Amino acid sequence: MxxxxxxxxxxxxxxxxxxxxxxxxxxxxxxxxxxxxxxxxxxxxxxxxxxxxAGTDGDDFADIYTKLESWSKGTLGKVIALGMFLVGLATGVVQQSIIAVVIGISGALSLYYGPAIINSVVSGIV
Incomplete structure (x- = not known):
């Protein structure tokens, strides 16, 4: 049992x-x-x-931000954006693919419009 x-x-x-x-x-x-x-x-x-x-007022880097923003929206930014587009176009022709052109265009648009988008996202109305 x-x-x-x-x-x-x-x-x-x-x-x-x-x-x-x-x-x-x-x-x-x-x-x-x-x-x-x-x-x-x-x-x-x-x-x-x-x-x-500490240091949340943001005035420390205002000068460099203004300088970089003016460069990206000025002649230097336009030259770099055009270079991105042309390199993307040439790569697209060599690879026989439209993707490289799209990447070049998106890089150029990001360079030119990026600072304005970042500025509008980061600075909120209180």
């Missing part, structure tokens, strides 16, 4: 808790360094959060 043993609910919960504790301990011993790095970064983010708001 097979002998049946009865396990009480308390014993079943105790066994389940012990198994979960063993698995948790295995996990933490295996990933100890990763957890330590994660909690270190978390503490650093909490401690140094004030430094992340």
């Amino acid at each position: 097979i002998k049946q043993t009865e396990i009480s609910l308390l014993d079943a919960l105790k066994l389940t808790f012990q198994l979960a504790l063993q698995k948790t301990q295995k996990f933490f011993t295996k990933h100890y360094k990763d957890a330590l790095i994660f909690f270190g970064l978390l503490v650093a983010l909490v401690v140094f959060q004030e430094a992340s708001f």
